[in-house]
Amino acid sequence: xxxxxxxxxxxxxxxxxxxxxxxxxxLAAQLKVDVPANLKRDKGWVGQLLELALGAEAGSxxxxxxxxxxxxxxxxxxxxxxxxxxxTYVCVAPLTGVTSQSWQQSWICxxxxxxxxxxxxxxxxxxxxxxxxxxxxxxxxxVAEQQALQQDWEELMxxxxxxxxxxxxxxxxxxxxxxxKAADSKALTAAVGANGEPIQTLPRGFYLxxxxxxxxxxxxxxxxxxxxKY
DNA sequence: CGGTGATCATTG
DNA sequence: CAATGATCACCG
Numbered sequence: 001x002x003x004x005x006x007x008x009x010x011x012x013x014x015x016x017x018x019x020x021x022x023x024x025x026x027l028a029a030q031l032k033v034d035v036p037a038n039l040k041r042d043k044g045w046v047g048q049l050l051e052l053a054l055g056a057e058a059g060s061x062x063x064x065x066x067x068x069x070x071x072x073x074x075x076x077x078x079x080x081x082x083x084x085x086x087x088t089y090v091c092v093a094p095l096t097g098v099t100s101q102s103w104q105q106s107w108i109c110x111x112x113x114x115x116x117x118x119x120x121x122x123x124x125x126x127x128x129x130x131x132x133x134x135x136x137x138x139x140x141x142x143v144a145e146q147q148a149l150q151q152d153w154e155e156l157m158x159x160x161x162x163x164x165x166x167x168x169x170x171x172x173x174x175x176x177x178x179x180x181k182a183a184d185s186k187a188l189t190a191a192v193g194a195n196g197e198p199i200q201t202l203p204r205g206f207y208l209x210x211x212x213x214x215x216x217x218x219x220x221x222x223x224x225x226x227x228x229k230y
Numbered sequence: 231c232g233g234t235g236a237t238c239a240t241t242g
Numbered sequence: 243c244a245a246t247g248a249t250c251a252c253c254g
Contacts, residue, residue: 043250044235051235060234060253077237087245089236122237170246180247182232189231202247203232210244 009069009138012054012116016136019053024120025129027053035129047075050118050133064111071114071138077122078134082217084210085122092181093204095191099161103150106157108176108206112149115139119217137220145175145212152176153206163194165201175212181205 019027024046028035031052036042050056056065056073065073077085090108094101103109119134141149152173159168160178170179182203193199 039237039250041250042235043237044252046237047235048252058234062233065234075236086237092233124237177246180249183249183251185248187231 007068009071012066012069012071013136013138015054016116016118019133020135022133023129024049024131024133027133028129038128045128046077046120046122046131047073050075054116064114065116069114071116072111073116073118075118075120076213076217078119078217079123080121082119082221084213084217085124087177087179087210088208088213089181090206090208093156093160093178093206095160095165095189095201095204096198098157101157103153106153108153109149112141117213117216117220139216139220145215148175148212156206161192163192163196165191165204166194168204170207173209175209177207177209178204179207 025035028049031049033049033052036045039045051065051073054073057067058065064070074088076088079085091111094107116136116138118136121132121134152175156168156173156176156178159165159172168178170177172178180202185202187203188200189203191199191201
């Protein structure tokens with residue numbers, strides 16, 4: 001865990017391993033950060049803490065957490081069985097001006113090319129300061145994962161550009177969801193209406209379903225097990 | 231507002 | 243009890 005910017009993915013991973021096994025309280029103490037009583041009013045606290053610990057530079061800018069490496073940092077709340085407790089927010093969804101954009105050029109695709117996942121044992125019954133940081137790992141989508149994501153994305157984007165956004169619910173995709181991403185249900189942003197006319201609607205964001213992130217963890221977990229056997 | 235970081239909490 | 247829709251805090 002260093003304060004200086006990391007130059008390689010290897011250094012980042014090493015830094016990540018050095019904080020694995022610590023509780024959030026221990027890490028916060030090292031960084032001289034106060035631990036909130038709960039996450040009710042500090043939902044992004046865990047993510048911010050890990051960004052500080054690993055030296056992410058992007059802050060709240062719309063760029064990768066590690067610009068030089070093109071790597072995105074994401075914490076993943078899991079239970080003791082290693083199962084994700086929540087779906088994972090990826091980024092906001094463009095609602096206008098994206099006709100004929102390809103999956104490969106999309107913002108979400110770019111973000112998902114290199115992700116540093118850091119599992120956090122975060123069952124709600126465990127006090128925040130006692131939650132344990134897991135072993136982070138670098139991930140790139142497999143061909144199959146890429147195809148599943150692209151398929152859902154294309155379906156969702158077609159609905160958005162054709163004015164079907166108000167029919168989209170969280171259940172629409174298999175691995176990718178489109179759900180509200182706003183301060184509250186009254187926030188508005190521009191979108192396309194049913195007849196192609198401009199309308200105002202709730203801002204949406206792309207989320208990875210828990211079953212998808214569970215598969216990522218499973219793949220990592222199984223590989224780790226295999227490496228112990230041989 | 232739109233983006234970052236997400237989790238909360240009601241509901242089926 | 244998982245999943246969807248709602249919400250919290252901070253920044254430029």
